[in-house]
Amino acid sequence: MKSAADRFAWALTYCQKVRLRVTPARELVLNQLAVHCNPLSFEALIAAEPLRDRCDAATVYRTLMLLKDAEIIRQIGLPQKTSYFVLNSPDTICQYLICRRCGSISELALGRAVQRLAQTKAASRGFSATYLELEVYGFCPECQKRMNLGSPFRNRHS
Ligand SMILES: [Zn+2]
Numbered sequence: 332m333k334s335a336a337d338r339f340a341w342a343l344t345y346c347q348k349v350r351l352r353v354t355p356a357r358e359l360v361l362n363q364l365a366v367h368c369n370p371l372s373f374e375a376l377i378a379a380e381p382l383r384d385r386c387d388a389a390t391v392y393r394t395l396m397l398l399k400d401a402e403i404i405r406q407i408g409l410p411q412k413t414s415y416f417v418l419n420s421p422d423t424i425c426q427y428l429i430c431r432r433c434g435s436i437s438e439l440a441l442g443r444a445v446q447r448l449a450q451t452k453a454a455s456r457g458f459s460a461t462y463l464e465l466e467v468y469g470f471c472p473e474c475q476k477r478m479n480l481g482s483p484f485r486n487r488h489s
Pocket residue numbers: 430431432433434435470471472473474475
């Protein structure tokens with residue numbers, strides 16, 4: 332399930348499965364999340380081209396909460412920062428590097444091996460339908476420059 336079209340098709344099938352009507356707003360939100368593999372912030376979603384002109388922020392927020400409750404999407408909360416949303420499709424990589432200062436979020440490509448290891452361990456404990464979500468928090472290079480803060484490891488003993 333690699334392409335945006337595949338992810339979007341997965342989302343529509345999932346809606347059918349859980350008997351969730353696909354309204355125009357829901358379709359637009361799901362399509363946006365399917366296009367982006369990385370989590371999208373609420374702000375980025377409401378500013379996105381097709382959504383901006385057709386849905387107000389309150390509608391988008393309600394839609395997100397409903398899709399989250401139905402487990403079609405997941406919410407990644409950042410401390411004191413905005414929330415990010417990502418499609419729950421099976422291929423979603425859930426390993427993120429998150430800046431504690433600016434809230435930027437990027438994929439931490441640890442690869443499938445980490446995911447498989449976690450799933451094998453979980454299965455050995457009798458868990459099913461598992462997924463791995465890994466969030467590594469720190470300061471991005473840009474924020475370190477602005478804060479005039481080097482690596483914590485480099486400065487620890489100076
Ligand atoms: Zn930052």
